[in-house]
Amino acid sequence: MKRFGLVLLLMCIVGSKKVPQRIVDSWINMVKPFQEVCGKTYGISSELARDVLINANPPNERSYQCYSSCIIREVGYLTHNRIFNITVLMEKVPFIPQELIRRCVPDAASDDDLCEKSYKNLNCLLQGMAED
């Protein structure tokens, strides 16, 4: 019982983390031109996309995974050669710590599909940016 309470408390603390406003604004600005096409294709509304960013809680579902892949490909962060070009992200969202961007780039050898790979990268970035 005591342990259950502690787990609940920890979940509340984790759940209250938020991504700083300036990063959210900057990211949304980057995504804006592509929200229409990616959002329509994968059924992700701009409200959901925004909520995910603010609360750093990307749903681990195929539709969201592929939406995130669509967005970062359109932005040019994920290249045609399946490379994550960190320069692109550093230029477009300058508030993300460079060290975090580097740390979140997936291992080139990992053979995840692009949707999964993109999702993991985004989730890593969001968890690293979220603050109490």
Ligand SMILES: *[C@@H]1O[C@H](CO)[C@@H](O)[C@H](O)[C@H]1NC(C)=O
């Ligand atoms: C990454 O993007 C930058 C800026 O757009 C570009 O100059 C550079 O050539 C790209 N690098 C790769 C490996 O694609």
